[in-house]
Amino acid sequence: MEMEEISKPKLWSLSYWNVCIANFLMACSFNLLMPSIPLYITEQMGIAQSKTGIVLASYAIALMFVRPFSGYMVDLYSRKKILLVAFSCYVLIFFGYFWATTVLLFVVVRFLHGITWGLSTVSSSTLAIDVVPSERRAEGIGYYGTFMNVAMAIGPFIAIHIYHEYSFQVLLWCAIAMGMLGIVTVALIKAPERPKVEREKLSLDRFFLVKGWPIFLNQLLPCFAWGTIGPFVAQYGKEISIPNAGIFFVFWASGIIASRVFAGKLVDRGMIHAVNVSAMAIVAIAFGVFATVHNIFAFCAAGLFIGVGFGMMFPALQTLYINLAENNQRGTANSTYLIGFDLGLALGMLVGGYITGYMSFEALYLIAAGLCVLSIVMYWFNSRKVYEKKRLR
Secondary structure: HHHHHHHOOOOOOOOHHHHHHHHHHHHHHOOOOOOOHHHHHOOOOOOOOHHHHHHHHHHHHHHHHOOOOHHHHHHHHOHHHHHHHHHHHHHHHHHHHHOOOOHHHHHHHHHHHHHHHHHHHHHHHHHHHHHOHHHHHHHHHHHHHHHHHHHOOOHHHHHHHHHHHHHHHHHHHHHHHHHHHHHHHHHHOOOOOOOOOOOOOOOOOHHOHHHHHHHHHHHHHHHHHHHHHHHHHHHHHHHOOOOOHHHHHHHHHHHHHHHHHHHHHHHHHHHHHHHHHHHHHHHHHHHHHHHHHHOHHHHHHHHHHHHHHHHHHHHHHHHHHHHHHHEEEEEEEEHHHHHHHHHHHHHHHHHHHHHHHHOHHHHHHHHHHHHHHHHHHHHHHHHHHHHHHOOOO
């Protein structure tokens, strides 16, 4: 076993570190706004709870438009240059929130933010794959994803504190500062030389990995559940009298980190189906507890195991797409995975806003648990078989 570890190519190169750190700063700056926007627009702007989903989902809808084209672009042009331009535009759009005084303006700014976020994340994740040795790809994807997922946990935790202690405007300046640091980090990445790519005739398969359709549909179910976390947990915690709902995100992050230590290695050893099914089951049970048991211990434990489950699941799902694609379709495979993530996220936010406005937060999280159970059935009887039949590696 020791000889096997020694013979593995180096994963943590300087370029890989820079990609991961830039990814963290980009994601953290973005996720400072995830729990604070619903609080701000309901408490400061007087918007009804049932309409929060429209504002929250507008960026995810923009993502779905830009993801297919961004996958095509990063397969054709310099991934580092695309990331630098998109990331710079992404940071500039934060200034738009200072002038967003109506719901319509908020929707417009969020939509524009979604476009630049989509292009940035596809180019960043594809660049990460380029600098990772192929023998350690799933492991590398897992650790790279950990930086983003930890940012998705730490960002909201910090945001709730800054929002309540200072203001939404101070929160925006913090996000801008993080974004600017991220741009500097991207500039330090040494991207590997790529062979010149000839322009191909445009077809659907250059924008969407067609053979991955069954996996894409399967992915929507747990991603819906994921979409209910960031926007609504703070409000849910306040409703069930949790002293500081931000503690959920600390346990959530801890679960993600813990799972990434072993999940990527299990996938690289050929246990991808066991990882996906186990992860979906863990998330389903955790959401069920989250919806039905109302105390600080269940609140934190549910956060921990939701993090463990999703931390296992997402890199394994992404690896499914990559293993179905040709080498010159890595960007397309990545964007297809991210489109599924974004669409599920948008549905979770949009539908979640209506469910919490007209029913309850408990109903929302019970529905999330049920969809995760359904995703297990779909995966085992459909996605798994499609993957085994069409995989290239």
